[in-house]
Structures are given as C-alpha cells and as structure tokens.
Amino acid sequence: MTKTKAEILTIGDEILYGQLLDTNSQWMSAELDSIGIKTIRKTTVSDSREDILTAFREAELRADIILITGGLGPTNDDLTKPCLSEYFDSPIVMNEQALKELTEFFSSKGRELNEVNRLQAALPECSDMISNPLGTACGIWIHRNGKVFVSMPGVPHEMKRMMTDTVIPRLQQTYQTDVIYHKIIKTIGIGESWLAELIKEWEDNLPKHIKLAYLPSMGEVKLRLTAIGDDLDALKSEVQSQIDKLLSCAEKYIYGYDNDRIEGAVGSMLVKYGKTIALAESCTGGYVSHLITSVAGSSEYYRGSIIPYHNDVKIHNLGVKEDTLKAHGAVSEETVYEMANRVREQFNADIGVATSGVAGPSGGTPEKPVGTVWIAYADREQTITRKLQLWKDRRINIEATAIALLNLIRITLPKSIEIKE
Amino acid sequence: MTKTKAEILTIGDEILYGQLLDTNSQWMSAELDSIGIKTIRKTTVSDSREDILTAFREAELRADIILITGGLGPTNDDLTKPCLSEYFDSPIVMNEQALKELTEFFSSKGRELNEVNRLQAALPECSDMISNPLGTACGIWIHRNGKVFVSMPGVPHEMKRMMTDTVIPRLQQTYQTDVIYHKIIKTIGIGESWLAELIKEWEDNLPKHIKLAYLPSMGEVKLRLTAIGDDLDALKSEVQSQIDKLLSCAEKYIYGYDNDRIEGAVGSMLVKYGKTIALAESCTGGYVSHLITSVAGSSEYYRGSIIPYHNDVKIHNLGVKEDTLKAHGAVSEETVYEMANRVREQFNADIGVATSGVAGPSGGTPEKPVGTVWIAYADREQTITRKLQLWKDRRINIEATAIALLNLIRITLPKSIEIKE
Structure with a gap:
C-alpha cells in the first residue's frame, strides 16, 4: 500500500519572526500519524501572496494532503482565502451554510453580525465549508485531482476541534491507509534513564513491527508503542500482551494510558x-x-x-x-x-x-x-x-x-x- | 538596502511525526530578527538524504543564509554532514581544531574519546568549525558564492550557545543589515473584528514602512507594529507616536505591551x-x-x-x-x-x-x-x-x-x- 503523504503549511509573519511558537503543527502531525498518514514536510511562510502561492504549488507536487493553518481571519493581513481562490481559479462567494452557522454563533452570544464578520462566510466557490463551533472563521476543504487542501484558523483550540470533528474522519474516508496502532503508557516518579534500565530486557525483546519511543515531560515519562500491520485487532492484542509483560516489571510507575492524566x-x-x-x-x-x-x-x-x-x-x-x-x-x-x-x-x-x-x-x-x-x-x-x-x-x-x-x-x-x- | 534573507531548516523525523515540539526555530528567528535579518521560510524535512538535498537546493535559491539544526549526532541516522559534503562536493576530513576542542571537552569530563566520538571532529573540507562548548557535535559554517550555510545540533542549549557566541556575530560581520523594530500592543475585552472596525482610520493612515498585524488568542487580541528603516531611534519614536494616536481611540482596551500579561x-x-x-x-x-x-x-x-x-x-x-x-x-x-x-x-x-x-x-x-x-x-x-x-x-x-x-x-x-x- 502506498503511504499517504501530508504536508503542513503554516502561514504567518508572527511565526516567521519568532513572536509566536508554532505548537499547531506538532499536534497536527501527531494526529495524522495516528491514522497512518505520513507528514513529509512542514513549511512556514509569510503573509505574502507570492510566498503562499509558491508554497501551495510546491506542496501539491510532493504531498496528497496539504493542511494549512493561519491567515484566515477577517482582517486585511489574512491572505489564505484570496490565495486559495486564485490558486484554484475559483471566485469567493457567500457560502449559505457558513453564513447560517455564523449567524447562529453570533445570536447564541446575543450579538449581531457586522459586515466584517459576514464576509468570513464567503469562501472560494470550489470549497466545502468546515464548521467552527468555537470561532468565527470556518474552515475550507478543497478536493481536486486526488489532492486535498484543508485550510483552518491558527487559533489552537479552534483548529483542534475542526481536526477532531471533521478533518481526521474525512481524511480517513478519503484515503486508504496502513493500519497503525499507537498505545501510550504513562509513567510517573521515575527518570527516563532509570526507566530505560528497568525495562531494558522487555524493550530488547519487542517484536520488529512494534516500536518503542520514550517521551519525557515534566515529572513524567510516556512510553509510546507503535505497531504497524494490516489487522487492527491483531495489533491491539499483540500490544496488550506486551503491556502485560511491562506491568510485571514496572507496574508501580504506571498510572494510565493514552490521554489519561x-x-x-x-x-x-x-x-x-x-x-x-x-x-x-x-x-x-x-x-x-x-x-x-x-x-x-x-x-x-x-x-x-x-x-x-x-x-x-x-x-x-x-x-x-x-x-x-x-x-x-x-x-x-x-x-x-x-x-x-x-x-x-x-x-x-x-x-x-x-x-x-x-x-x-x-x-x-x-x-x-x-x-x-x-x-x-x-x-x-x-x-x-x-x-x-x-x-x-x-x-x-x-x-x-x-x-x-x-x-x-x-x-x-x-x-x-x-x-x- | 536589500534585505538579507534567511531560511531555517530543521531536520528530523521526531519533529515531522509530532513526537517533539520544535522550539528552536522560534528562538532562532527571533535572534535573526533582532539583527535585522528576515526569516522568509521555515522548513522541516525528514532524516532522508534526498529530502535534505532537495531542501538545500530550494533554500539556496530563495535565501542568503540557511540555518540548519538537527541530524548532526554520531549515529547512522544523522545525515546532515554527509549531505553537506555531497552538496558542496567537499570530502569529509578530520578538522584539527575540532579534534583539539573535542579532546579537551572529553578530558574535562574525565573521559577518553572513542572512535565514534572522534569522527564527530571530521567535517566537510570546505567548512569552518563552530565551537560547541556544551556538547560533542561541533557546528559547521560554509560560505560559498555569497551564501552561508550553518549547521548546528538540535539540542536547544547547545544550538543557542553557538548562535550567541559565534553565528550571530559572524552574520553581522558578513551582511549589512536593515533595522527592524517591533512593538506589540496587548488588548483585551474586544473581539478582533470590532477592534478592526474601531481602529480602521488609524490603520489606514499608518505610514508604508510600519506594518500592522492582528494576533488573536483566548479573550485577547495583540496588535503588532513592525517598522523597517535604517535608524533604530527614529523607528522607535515613530512607532511611539503611532501608539499615542492609537491610545486616543482604543485606550480602554489596551493593558500592556510586548511580553506583558x-x-x-x-x-x-x-x-x-x-x-x-x-x-x-x-x-x-x-x-x-x-x-x-x-x-x-x-x-x-x-x-x-x-x-x-x-x-x-x-x-x-x-x-x-x-x-x-x-x-x-x-x-x-x-x-x-x-x-x-x-x-x-x-x-x-x-x-x-x-x-x-x-x-x-x-x-x-x-x-x-x-x-x-x-x-x-x-x-x-x-x-x-x-x-x-x-x-x-x-x-x-x-x-x-x-x-x-x-x-x-x-x-x-x-x-x-x-x-x-
């Protein structure tokens, strides 16, 4: 099976000039990885029409999926929408579904739409809108010649909600992907090198198709097992039997799994x-x-x-x-x-x-x-x-x-x- | 004055797959910005020879300075050095200065050099070595046809020390640079589109060499003014006079500047x-x-x-x-x-x-x-x-x-x- 490739494109001078740390692209690539899509490149370009259009062209040559964040706000320095319109030669028109959701969003806050906000519901004609329940800029999904462009706001919680609710499920429908199964084991109260010594024998005996990574953070070390194959149930049970073995030597440091905190x-x-x-x-x-x-x-x-x-x-x-x-x-x-x-x-x-x-x-x-x-x-x-x-x-x-x-x-x-x- | 342009290239699968957050490139671009060098692009590619060589070629076409981090360790998956050697058609040879410093580094820790470590002192013949007082991988500086390639380790404190001690001063000697001055104005209690409406006239009357960006986050909107010229004091006073005008229409929403919270x-x-x-x-x-x-x-x-x-x-x-x-x-x-x-x-x-x-x-x-x-x-x-x-x-x-x-x-x-x- 050919591996589906993605490229993550971040647009924004504030990231290029070092005023803002880009945490979005890490989160996005981890999500893509979890559904078997390989991120082959991450690129950040400035809020400039030429740079954005060049980045679109280059990314489309390399990748199947182009995920874009940033430059989607209502102000003049937000260029992603006009650039998508130009790139796909598709005029910006009012999207009725987007306008409806935006109007509801405002009325739920007891506010009226102003003209600047209204324009946020206008999208390139060739695009599907992606709902943004947490903000005023809806996302854009464009599928052409087997390639998908997705544009989302740069505000992390808005982007994450869109990815989880819409983009990830829709990418899974669109592409056949390898089966990858990740399981994260959360440990606490032991440093990375001591943990590595404690579980060395277990680690050395892991089968080839199950890989281990140590992900340390404040006071904790996460162990990530990644199994690759073609049968999800088989992978799950293999990983579980490895975890059972791990518990016999490190149980007292393990407090949970995956998103447990x-x-x-x-x-x-x-x-x-x-x-x-x-x-x-x-x-x-x-x-x-x-x-x-x-x-x-x-x-x-x-x-x-x-x-x-x-x-x-x-x-x-x-x-x-x-x-x-x-x-x-x-x-x-x-x-x-x-x-x-x-x-x-x-x-x-x-x-x-x-x-x-x-x-x-x-x-x-x-x-x-x-x-x-x-x-x-x-x-x-x-x-x-x-x-x-x-x-x-x-x-x-x-x-x-x-x-x-x-x-x-x-x-x-x-x-x-x-x-x- | 033509603006000197930099591109930051990060090499490493762990960043592409979302296992590690890249904090280096933010820090590096802020340092470049502070000496008037404009980062025009940030790129992350995998630990793959082809991807690295392609990224070198593309970056050299766009930028004057290419700063590279990652892939400089002693193991087989570290490809930056062989790729630089291939790209510049320059064989890897033992660098006597690097070997001397590496030997001293080890003896200061009471350890002997092994063969794997010794090879870290071998560099492409065309390069100058950059001292790394905090680690075993020295940096690489290659200047050819007016373009500079700098390769540094991905370990943040090692990279930062090299940048501060060597790379930034040497870039300032090599390039005449523009003066850039940023000021961030922190607003609260008003949404991005309302703020844009409120300050529209002020925004429309900004001089050409002072640019405005809106940076929204939870409950707040930052306004970033970027002024470009050749006299820092003049830029500062121009920006201040713009802020004074802004205060007259939006003072009640402004709680601070720059890193204020x-x-x-x-x-x-x-x-x-x-x-x-x-x-x-x-x-x-x-x-x-x-x-x-x-x-x-x-x-x-x-x-x-x-x-x-x-x-x-x-x-x-x-x-x-x-x-x-x-x-x-x-x-x-x-x-x-x-x-x-x-x-x-x-x-x-x-x-x-x-x-x-x-x-x-x-x-x-x-x-x-x-x-x-x-x-x-x-x-x-x-x-x-x-x-x-x-x-x-x-x-x-x-x-x-x-x-x-x-x-x-x-x-x-x-x-x-x-x-x-």
Missing part, C-alpha cells in the same frame, strides 16, 4: 474508594486545584481548597498555629503537616493535602534555597510528608510540585485503604 | 494603588489564583483564595448564606455577590473577586446552560457583577472566565479609586 487517575482512584479531598496550597498557588478541577465530574470527590498565601490567612482562616510558623517557618515539615490536617478537618474531607515552598525567583535563604518545597498527605489514620529540592525557575517549581503531590496521593491512598482494612 | 498588569495596578486582593473561585477551580501567583512578587498584594467547590464549603467556610443558595442557586448573581464580599472580609483584603458558573460538560439546565458564568468584584465601596455566556468546552470556559475576571479587575479598580478620591 495524573489528575484524572487520582480522581478515578478517589471515586473508586469513595473518598473526598481538600487542598491547602501555598507555593503552588492554586495550580493543583486547577488540575484537579480540570477533570469533568471532579465535584464528586473534590470539596474545595484554601490558598493561604499570606501567613495571616494560614493562621486565621486555615488554623495553622502561630507558634508553628514562628518556630519552623512557613516552609517546613511542621507547617505543611498542620496545613494538610486543618484543611481536611475544616472542609470535612477524607483526605487533606498541602504544599509550601520557595517557588522563586526570590525568597530563598541559605537553609531554604529557592526550590525547597514541602508537601503533605493526611487522612484520618496517618500523615505523610515529603521534602522536594527543585529548581531555580518559578514556573517549573510550581508544575513539578503539583506532579509530585498528585503522585504522592496516587501512591499513598491505596496503601492507606489497605492498612485500614 | 494581563495577570501581571493587574498585579502592577494593585502595587500602584497599594491594594490587596483575595479570591473565591468556584467554576474556575483555582485557575485565576494560579495565574495571579505565577507572577513573581505576587505575595506583595495577593492574600489568598478559597475554592468553595462544594456548597457546604460555600456556607460553612466562606459564609455564603444557605438561604441565598437555596433561593438562587450557586450559579447566580446573588451568590457570586456574597462570595466576593465574604472572601474580602474573611481574608482581610481590600478587594474580593469571585467566580461561579457551569463549566461543563454536564450540569447545565435550560435556564443555566453549560457556559453560564457569574463573576464579581467587591471593594469597600461597591460590588460589581457580570454575567458571561460562554461555550460548551470546560477548559475554554475556565480560561475565558479567568481572562474576563482579570479584565473586570483591570477596568474597575482605577474607577473605584477615582470614586473614592
């Missing part, structure tokens, strides 16, 4: 054990609560949080003893111990967790340099504390503390249930 | 007026607190937050009246009014703000569909509430509410101070 894994665990949780976040400033509440349905187990940034709030609103703060400071085992227990009691939760640390860039001392963080887990039976020694960067310290706290809950909760039983 | 702008405002703030976040689940505390130094004005997700916590810990919740529900003007006032009092802050809404995907009713959100601002003198009708997507609703709340603080705080005075 650690905050979702912790949430499922709380649902399973019928426990509720409350948080007292100091140095993480609400970030862990944000992760927990980003999970739909979290109201089932999440009671709430207090973020006692100022010591007054720690004392008067949370109930940490003034003596504890005076004797040990806010960043200490004793303080974080009390914070976790007080929030558990006050918010009437089964589990209380807490963070306190020096996130930086300032506030460090010789004994407690920037990156010193204490975290705690408390339930009715026990309180567990951990000290972390992190980095110099505020953002990284906040994120790494959040991952460590969620992992502490993941590890401690099942043990705690066992002890009780 | 709305949470930072609100923070600066609180510092300026000497006010403290506390938050009661329900539907945003800690996200606004996270944004506020992501600003270094926020402990100066941020007292803390409560996230009363469960109604019990709203009543018992925050002090919202049970009757209010019963009569109007958690998502109501009355509840969010009390939340903002209670958190202000309880946390002893000058300002209290609050959010309550149906983030989704479930929990909607015919009267309060998913996306219904109330926000409030309270100080000693007044309480302001706003209703938002947002989208169906949980993540987007959380982010859009956060932006709206920060903007409400930005708008209300200075007025509130005026009223008082």
Whole structure:
C-alpha cells in the first residue's frame, strides 16, 4: 500500500519572526500519524501572496494532503482565502451554510453580525465549508485531482476541534491507509534513564513491527508503542500482551494510558474508594486545584481548597498555629503537616493535602534555597510528608510540585485503604 | 538596502511525526530578527538524504543564509554532514581544531574519546568549525558564492550557545543589515473584528514602512507594529507616536505591551494603588489564583483564595448564606455577590473577586446552560457583577472566565479609586 503523504503549511509573519511558537503543527502531525498518514514536510511562510502561492504549488507536487493553518481571519493581513481562490481559479462567494452557522454563533452570544464578520462566510466557490463551533472563521476543504487542501484558523483550540470533528474522519474516508496502532503508557516518579534500565530486557525483546519511543515531560515519562500491520485487532492484542509483560516489571510507575492524566487517575482512584479531598496550597498557588478541577465530574470527590498565601490567612482562616510558623517557618515539615490536617478537618474531607515552598525567583535563604518545597498527605489514620529540592525557575517549581503531590496521593491512598482494612 | 534573507531548516523525523515540539526555530528567528535579518521560510524535512538535498537546493535559491539544526549526532541516522559534503562536493576530513576542542571537552569530563566520538571532529573540507562548548557535535559554517550555510545540533542549549557566541556575530560581520523594530500592543475585552472596525482610520493612515498585524488568542487580541528603516531611534519614536494616536481611540482596551500579561498588569495596578486582593473561585477551580501567583512578587498584594467547590464549603467556610443558595442557586448573581464580599472580609483584603458558573460538560439546565458564568468584584465601596455566556468546552470556559475576571479587575479598580478620591 502506498503511504499517504501530508504536508503542513503554516502561514504567518508572527511565526516567521519568532513572536509566536508554532505548537499547531506538532499536534497536527501527531494526529495524522495516528491514522497512518505520513507528514513529509512542514513549511512556514509569510503573509505574502507570492510566498503562499509558491508554497501551495510546491506542496501539491510532493504531498496528497496539504493542511494549512493561519491567515484566515477577517482582517486585511489574512491572505489564505484570496490565495486559495486564485490558486484554484475559483471566485469567493457567500457560502449559505457558513453564513447560517455564523449567524447562529453570533445570536447564541446575543450579538449581531457586522459586515466584517459576514464576509468570513464567503469562501472560494470550489470549497466545502468546515464548521467552527468555537470561532468565527470556518474552515475550507478543497478536493481536486486526488489532492486535498484543508485550510483552518491558527487559533489552537479552534483548529483542534475542526481536526477532531471533521478533518481526521474525512481524511480517513478519503484515503486508504496502513493500519497503525499507537498505545501510550504513562509513567510517573521515575527518570527516563532509570526507566530505560528497568525495562531494558522487555524493550530488547519487542517484536520488529512494534516500536518503542520514550517521551519525557515534566515529572513524567510516556512510553509510546507503535505497531504497524494490516489487522487492527491483531495489533491491539499483540500490544496488550506486551503491556502485560511491562506491568510485571514496572507496574508501580504506571498510572494510565493514552490521554489519561495524573489528575484524572487520582480522581478515578478517589471515586473508586469513595473518598473526598481538600487542598491547602501555598507555593503552588492554586495550580493543583486547577488540575484537579480540570477533570469533568471532579465535584464528586473534590470539596474545595484554601490558598493561604499570606501567613495571616494560614493562621486565621486555615488554623495553622502561630507558634508553628514562628518556630519552623512557613516552609517546613511542621507547617505543611498542620496545613494538610486543618484543611481536611475544616472542609470535612477524607483526605487533606498541602504544599509550601520557595517557588522563586526570590525568597530563598541559605537553609531554604529557592526550590525547597514541602508537601503533605493526611487522612484520618496517618500523615505523610515529603521534602522536594527543585529548581531555580518559578514556573517549573510550581508544575513539578503539583506532579509530585498528585503522585504522592496516587501512591499513598491505596496503601492507606489497605492498612485500614 | 536589500534585505538579507534567511531560511531555517530543521531536520528530523521526531519533529515531522509530532513526537517533539520544535522550539528552536522560534528562538532562532527571533535572534535573526533582532539583527535585522528576515526569516522568509521555515522548513522541516525528514532524516532522508534526498529530502535534505532537495531542501538545500530550494533554500539556496530563495535565501542568503540557511540555518540548519538537527541530524548532526554520531549515529547512522544523522545525515546532515554527509549531505553537506555531497552538496558542496567537499570530502569529509578530520578538522584539527575540532579534534583539539573535542579532546579537551572529553578530558574535562574525565573521559577518553572513542572512535565514534572522534569522527564527530571530521567535517566537510570546505567548512569552518563552530565551537560547541556544551556538547560533542561541533557546528559547521560554509560560505560559498555569497551564501552561508550553518549547521548546528538540535539540542536547544547547545544550538543557542553557538548562535550567541559565534553565528550571530559572524552574520553581522558578513551582511549589512536593515533595522527592524517591533512593538506589540496587548488588548483585551474586544473581539478582533470590532477592534478592526474601531481602529480602521488609524490603520489606514499608518505610514508604508510600519506594518500592522492582528494576533488573536483566548479573550485577547495583540496588535503588532513592525517598522523597517535604517535608524533604530527614529523607528522607535515613530512607532511611539503611532501608539499615542492609537491610545486616543482604543485606550480602554489596551493593558500592556510586548511580553506583558494581563495577570501581571493587574498585579502592577494593585502595587500602584497599594491594594490587596483575595479570591473565591468556584467554576474556575483555582485557575485565576494560579495565574495571579505565577507572577513573581505576587505575595506583595495577593492574600489568598478559597475554592468553595462544594456548597457546604460555600456556607460553612466562606459564609455564603444557605438561604441565598437555596433561593438562587450557586450559579447566580446573588451568590457570586456574597462570595466576593465574604472572601474580602474573611481574608482581610481590600478587594474580593469571585467566580461561579457551569463549566461543563454536564450540569447545565435550560435556564443555566453549560457556559453560564457569574463573576464579581467587591471593594469597600461597591460590588460589581457580570454575567458571561460562554461555550460548551470546560477548559475554554475556565480560561475565558479567568481572562474576563482579570479584565473586570483591570477596568474597575482605577474607577473605584477615582470614586473614592
């Protein structure tokens, strides 16, 4: 089977001049990869008619599918639509379906269409419109001589929604593709090189048509298995049997698969054990609560949080003893111990967790340099504390503390249930 | 002066297949931009000899400078060096300077060179070596017929060090470059098309050498002015006088410039007026607190937050009246009014703000569909509430509410101070 080839074309001066990081093309190529379409090139060109038309011509010679983002807004510097019109020699005309959806979009917001917006529903005559439920610029699908051009807005959440709802399913209908099956195994609490050592024998014995990639990110390492063949069910069961073998040597680091996230894994665990949780976040400033509440349905187990940034709030609103703060400071085992227990009691939760640390860039001392963080887990039976020694960067310290706290809950909760039983 | 043009070429399957986000090319193009070299295209190709050679040929036709990253490692899938050798018809020979530096690099780590490493010091004969103080792959500089090819490793910190120490200074010596000056104006609380209408006359009257671009993101629109000329100070003052004109028609939507963020702008405002703030976040689940505390130094004005997700916590810990919740529900003007006032009092802050809404995907009713959100601002003198009708997507609703709340603080705080005075 000939492999279907795609090229991703990004249009925009802001990307060429380095003012904006292009995250779209990574996401898009990963989606294409998951349905067996190979991205053979990524190109970024400026908001210039000539450059865009040249890029169209070159891409069409190389690829079957040309995915374009950017340059689709309502203003004068948005050239993608006129360029598509010129390239396909197809005049821009009002698309009734696009106008209907745009009108509905505006009326759902209680607003009227203005003339600039109305023009966003005009498309090259040869194109099909792609619905954009999250914005005002609809997408464009043009199929000619076996090649497909797709134009989408550059706003990431709008583009992603269009890809997922419309473009990916329609590409799968249009092209016969190899069967590729990916499975991602999510690990936490172990570094890439230690994990590689731990699972070396398993990795060396993987069959040739199943490939392994290590994808490290903050506090986590994803293992991606990619199996290629012609029978999806067979691939799935082969991959599953490899995962079973992996579990026998690395189970304690694995919290989930594919799109699972650690905050979702912790949430499922709380649902399973019928426990509720409350948080007292100091140095993480609400970030862990944000992760927990980003999970739909979290109201089932999440009671709430207090973020006692100022010591007054720690004392008067949370109930940490003034003596504890005076004797040990806010960043200490004793303080974080009390914070976790007080929030558990006050918010009437089964589990209380807490963070306190020096996130930086300032506030460090010789004994407690920037990156010193204490975290705690408390339930009715026990309180567990951990000290972390992190980095110099505020953002990284906040994120790494959040991952460590969620992992502490993941590890401690099942043990705690066992002890009780 | 003819503008010097650069093309950035990234080599690597891991970027094409979406396994790795390319952050290098953004950084490189921003560096080039800062010395007046225009990036006209960015291209990513696979680890394939043919694709690399084709990309070399195409880039040389378009650009004066071709910056290449990736494919410079010691393993068989690293093809950049053999491709440069083939393209310039120049054999790979041992470079004595490179070998000397590589030997020193290894001995500084207490290690001996092995044969694989030794070969990293062999370069196409026509090239100058570029020192890599942070790694084992030195860079390559080839100057032929007025065009420069530069090849660097893909490891970001190694590439950045080479660019800063060697490539940028050498490009400045080689090319006379134009002066480019960018200024970004950050607006909030107005959509792209309304903003375009509002500033149409100003936009139409911009001089030819100052260009405008609209860069929309969640709840915000950035305006980027790019001025091209030969005198940086003159460009700066021309851009400033355009901004002064813009302020006269759109001041109320402008919160900052360049790398300013709305949470930072609100923070600066609180510092300026000497006010403290506390938050009661329900539907945003800690996200606004996270944004506020992501600003270094926020402990100066941020007292803390409560996230009363469960109604019990709203009543018992925050002090919202049970009757209010019963009569109007958690998502109501009355509840969010009390939340903002209670958190202000309880946390002893000058300002209290609050959010309550149906983030989704479930929990909607015919009267309060998913996306219904109330926000409030309270100080000693007044309480302001706003209703938002947002989208169906949980993540987007959380982010859009956060932006709206920060903007409400930005708008209300200075007025509130005026009223008082």
